[in-house]
Amino acid sequence: MFRYYCRLALMSMQRTPAITALMVAAIAVGIAVCTITLTVYHLMSANPIQDRNDVLYAVTLDSWDPERPWDESRPTLAPSELTYRDATAILAAGRADRTAIMRKAGFTLESSPAIKPFLVEARLTTGDFFPMFAVPFEYGGGWDRNADRDAPPVVVLSKKTNDTAFGGQNSVGKIIKLDSREYRVIGVLKNWEPTPKFYDLNNGHYDSIEDVYVPFALGARLQLQPSGNVNCWKPEGINGFAQFLNSECIWNQVWVELSAPQKLAQFQDYLNGYVMHEKSLGRFPRPLNNHLYTAKQWLDVNEVVAKDNRVLMGLAFMFLAVCVLNVIGLLLAKFLGLAKVTALRRALGASRRQLFEQHLVEVGMIGLTGGVLGLALAALGLLGLRRLYENYDRLTHLDLAVALLALAISVAAGAIAGIYPAWRVCRVPPSTYLRT
Amino acid sequence: MLEMQNVVKIYRTDLIETHALRDFNLRVAEGEFVAVTGPSGSGKTTFLNVAGLLEGFESGTYRLDGKNIGELDDDARSRTRNQKIGFIFQSFNLIPDLDVFDNIDVPLRYRGFSAIDRRRRIIRVLEMVGLASRAKHVPAQLSGGQQQRVAIARALAGEPRFLLADEPTGNLDSLMARQIMDLLEEINARGTTVVMVTHDPELAHRAHRNVHVMDGQVTDFLTLELSRGAGPLPAGLPAAAGRAAHGRPDPIIA
């Protein structure tokens, strides 16, 4: 019976080519617009560390100004970064399974005389960073806890940096100079593009990863100035790097790995205890406000999906609604126009339900055709977007999940559009249309 | 008041040329009740369209109420139809989405009457056809006979010079048909000219005279007395000619 309905549907669609084309086009355009906005939204709101989401936590402490909250519009939010003092304290306490404290810096990199020196962005971090964030290595690996303590001049290169400096070869063991100091390469990453850059959202949610990674403790030893966001509230009169390290300025990011729920509670207790202790020393003038966020929560808190994209998503679905209304109208016109044929079928013995099913199959096919066409249009649209806006590059790939969702929506849209017209035409007694 | 002389109407398609009316001659005096009869394909529908100014014609003259119709443009024809002719159709042709009042209102609006004037006329014709209580009903709520009466009311509301009826009882049962014919006779008795196209000999019989159309031409005239069964027919004329609504008239029977 289903195959029969399909055949009937095809014949019916061919009988009214103009109306069918209009309906397919309406659904296609609606689906295309929704797919494009869905794709961007989906990729924007993706959690690149989804697999490890339940064990990784971003740490925030509210060490901020007692007079003003960190974010006036969200007064209960703590700052997204920590002071050097607090970050190193958490690392030293070692209460988590793994701890990554980190911050940004900048260097000039020289590899060989043949290659001009070039500026690189650096991340100073502890060795746990690599296993915590499942960072993929092409060659070599990161450093261990001993290296965190001793801070040897070792470096991990990103794929892009390695390509530029060493032509993509295995450079483990080679020496490069960062700001004229020698560092030994111990690891080279594979292509890693976490989108968004969840572990540090302070400067651009969709920035590329850093070019080089070095042990955190080198920062203090070499007095490396931080790049990235530095925020200070306290009028402390900072003179010299040592005072800067000890100040209330926040410029460090802290992530921990807690592999079991009870460890989460324990770590929370530790944090609270630490802050209470610091309070007794005169720090942390604001009320206790420590938070541990999973990556997903961290993305939400930092409002990674731009408001604009949410608005566009809503508008896209309203557009789809208009397209569906359009198709309902066209279907009504078509089915009522062909009511005589339907009445004839009824006279020949088809039940109302069978006719209803037959019509639904037709609208489902129209929906599916519109959906497929819409996906093609969406792919074109995304290509165009990528041309127009380079830094949208990573947000404009047609994802399989989104494509399947779009097809499902198109069939559903067709079905929804068709229910009322199909019901209308099957309801009227056949004699009405068979009379001359 | 209606005079057609040598009217020719040709339908042309890519392949065929059909002479629907050839050398058509007809005269209808004011106050007459004329039945135009003939088999299907004889041209009586074409006559209706031409007489009702629904279509033009190729040659000949048509004078209606003194005016020469052939010279009128489309807008003038519409106005003439509006003012001078009242149509009654076989399938009533009421507008299904309007109630009875608004249906009758349609030609009056095109006429440009004021709201008060229109209202007065509508109530008057509704009373005339006996449907004043149904003013707010839609056609779907009325029987066939009632719908045709509304159509007649619509035709009368503008006080036309003549009523042009196309098989007015074709879609009605015999009881309703008789009621409609009674109504038409009554309207005619009050002075409105009625031209009725039909192929029912019983209906044709109720008219003053019959005009028989065949192959696009008027074939013979036979005037009956105003009341039925007035006496023997004049000698020399075909018997039962008034009943010869189908096929060829009977050969002259002495």
Added chain:
Amino acid sequence: MEIRPILSAMMRNRSGMVLVGLQIAITLAVAVNAAFIIQQRMEKIGRPSGVDAANLFYVASYGYSPGYDSKAALVNDMAVIRRMPGVVAASSINSLPMSGGGSSNTYQPSADPKAAKIPGNYFEISEDGLKSLGVKLVAGRNFKSDEMTYNGLDNFFPKQLMMSSTMARAVFGDDRAVGKLVYDGTGAVAEVIGVTEDMLGSWVDAKHPKNIVFHPVLQNGPRMTYVVRAEPGKRDEVMMAVEKTLRRPGAGRFIVWVRSQDHYTELSYRADHRMVVFLWTLIVLMVSVTALGVVGLATFLVNARRKQIGTRRAIGARRVDILRYFMIENGLLTIIGVAAGAALSFVFSYWLSNAFELPPLKLSFVLWGIMVLLVLGQIAVFIPARRAAAIPPAVATRTV
């Protein structure tokens, strides 16, 4: 004008009309709000920058050799650049306007710790800084060369500073700012020596983008940025010349980039541009689909009413009467649709302004939207209405 009977007929056979009416309503609500957002963004993008943006460019230099003498390099570079033809002025600077990156501090009108702390986006410039940016003084005086200091992590609050008019008003209200003292809360104090015209700062999306402060501080350290202002129309050639001149091998530093102000401005407003393009596309698509819906409905009605149209003609309607019937019917439908749409617009706007902190809709947009849709609706129905008017009266007597 047969409005009442047309309305009655519409009410009795509603479904097609309801569908198109809904489309019109949703389209109006979306289009009007989208147009409003577009206007907001265009206004934002069109804000005067306050600097001579068309003629500005920036140079980033990185001194990598050990013992790089950045102070001497600065003096040298400035001399070289200022000598070049087509250069109006040049200065070192800490960050770039409308670039997304910069520095800010809080400034208080008095030493009282409870005093209001006004956030200010500060730019470290030399005495040629204002001229280089193209920002004019409106009160007081510019920096003097003996007031310059070098930047560093040390206590950086200067002894003198200038502020933009907006900043001056934020800190001192209507009082004259020149000559007043401003505090940073650690006990450091600076004198306001000048007030400038307004300028857009580092962040175009900031809540107070025109709270600008100028510090008399020269850049110091391996990384240096210069702002250079070229003579009108000569920016590109001066950019190339400066880059070529500064890129000398053996200088112990390399030129990281030379970029125009426009480059940064365009990047900063890119998200807003994107939104404008998306919204325009959406408006056009939606209006088109709805217009097609109107055409489709009208065509359907003309076909379905064939007999009725013939009858109307038979009983006296002229062609123009039939045309008018459809135009009026469409007009009524559009009016009902836009009435619902107008209400929906405000509901939608209310939700948008709550959920996304967008300002509330202006009535003029709704009125314009209504007019546009009314006109478009009439245009859309015209061709089907004309075809209806061409239906011959003889259709009334046909029995098919």
